[in-house]
Amino acid sequence: MQNTTTWIQTASGRAWNLTAPTPDAVHWPDIAESLAKICRFNGHSTVFYSVAQHCCLVADLLPPEHRLHGLLHDAHEAVVGDMTAPVKAVLKDLGGNGAFDHLAEITDRAVFAAAGLPFPWPTDAKAAVKWADMTLLATERRDLLAESAMPWGALPDPAPARITPWAWPRAMEEWLTRLDRHLPHSNRRT
Numbered sequence: 001m002q003n004t005t006t007w008i009q010t011a012s013g014r015a016w017n018l019t020a021p022t023p024d025a026v027h028w029p030d031i032a033e034s035l036a037k038i039c040r041f042n043g044h045s046t047v048f049y050s051v052a053q054h055c056c057l058v059a060d061l062l063p064p065e066h067r068l069h070g071l072l073h074d075a076h077e078a079v080v081g082d083m084t085a086p087v088k089a090v091l092k093d094l095g096g097n098g099a100f101d102h103l104a105e106i107t108d109r110a111v112f113a114a115a116g117l118p119f120p121w122p123t124d125a126k127a128a129v130k131w132a133d134m135t136l137l138a139t140e141r142r143d144l145l146a147e148s149a150m151p152w153g154a155l156p157d158p159a160p161a162r163i164t165p166w167a168w169p170r171a172m173e174e175w176l177t178r179l180d181r182h183l184p185h186s187n188r189r190t
Contacts, residue, residue: 008079010027012029012030014030019106020106021106026115028179029172030078031075031111032175032176034078035052035075035077035078035172036169037168038050038052038077038078038081039051040140041140046145046146047165048165049140049144049163050168050171051082052172053165054136055070057136057159057163058129058136059132059178062132064182066124066125066132068179069121069125069128070129070132071182072111072117075111076103076111079103080107116184137155138155139161141155
């Protein structure tokens with residue numbers, strides 16, 4: 001029998017409609033908790049390092065006007081999971097990852113609307129976040145991954161500060177603290 005369930009249960013017990021999420025469904029503590037418990041690189045780092053901490057550090061690299069975009073750039077992963085860039089590239093080569101991309105996009109639409117941000121992103125915000133994300137990837141590679149047997153290709157210089165991974169409760173709190181700092185008051189929810 002085929003399962004046609006189109007929702008998931010969030011950490012607080014809420015139902016998230018996967019095919020038609022709304023901004024009202026966004027519960028920031030659920031997003032933060034999920035991101036804090038998801039390990040970057042599908043767990044292939046030398047230590048546990050969360051997507052929530054990654055998002056915090058990306059935001060910290062950005063100018064104030066782009067920090068909320070940086071904090072939320074991977075928020076869809078709280079719902080759809082963290083699919084690594086190499087897996088996405090292989091799926092595209094094998095015939096497409098359009099369904100996953102679409103699922104991530106409709107999730108982003110709801111999350112960005114809940115945050116009071118436009119979607120699609122403004123070009124300047126997208127470029128700034130891409131730079132910060134790639135800079136952090138170079139930093140994560142230096143600080144959190146084993147020596148690679150294959151070349152990675154060109155990356156920007158890593159950030160000067162070394163990454164010290166946070167336990168998931170701290171990552172969740174840091175993410176929520178930054179959200180409170182950057183989210184317009186009219187878009188804050190409990």
